Amino acid sequence: MKKPPPHPDLSEAREAAKLARALWFVIGRMAADAELSETAVMGALTLVLGRVVRTVLRSGEHDLDRLMGFLNEKLRQAVEGDFPRRTVH
Numbered sequence: 001m002k003k004p005p006p007h008p009d010l011s012e013a014r015e016a017a018k019l020a021r022a023l024w025f026v027i028g029r030m031a032a033d034a035e036l037s038e039t040a041v042m043g044a045l046t047l048v049l050g051r052v053v054r055t056v057l058r059s060g061e062h063d064l065d066r067l068m069g070f071l072n073e074k075l076r077q078a079v080e081g082d083f084p085r086r087t088v089h
Contacts, residue, residue, distance in 0.1 A: 031041045053071070056062055 027041060027045070030036075036044075049071070053064075053067060056067065057064060
């Protein structure tokens with residue numbers, strides 16, 4: 001019988017969630033101040049995400065296909081989980 005895996009350290013997940021909330025706040029405020037469309041905001045976020053992916057790939061520990069699959073799954077989860085909420089501008 002296999003031993004159950006140890007409990008994961010959730011501190012990084014909590015910090016990542018805090019970062020996401022802070023980014024969401026800053027993005028919303030800057031987008032509103034500049035009167036940016038949702039398309040412009042998505043374009044800016046895509047550019048930033050692409051740069052992060054490039055940095056991760058340069059470490060040599062990940063390959064693009066697996067990383068894109070992971071990102072696709074996480075993006076789908078975020079969209080499906082947040083879809084019913086209305087965006088406040």
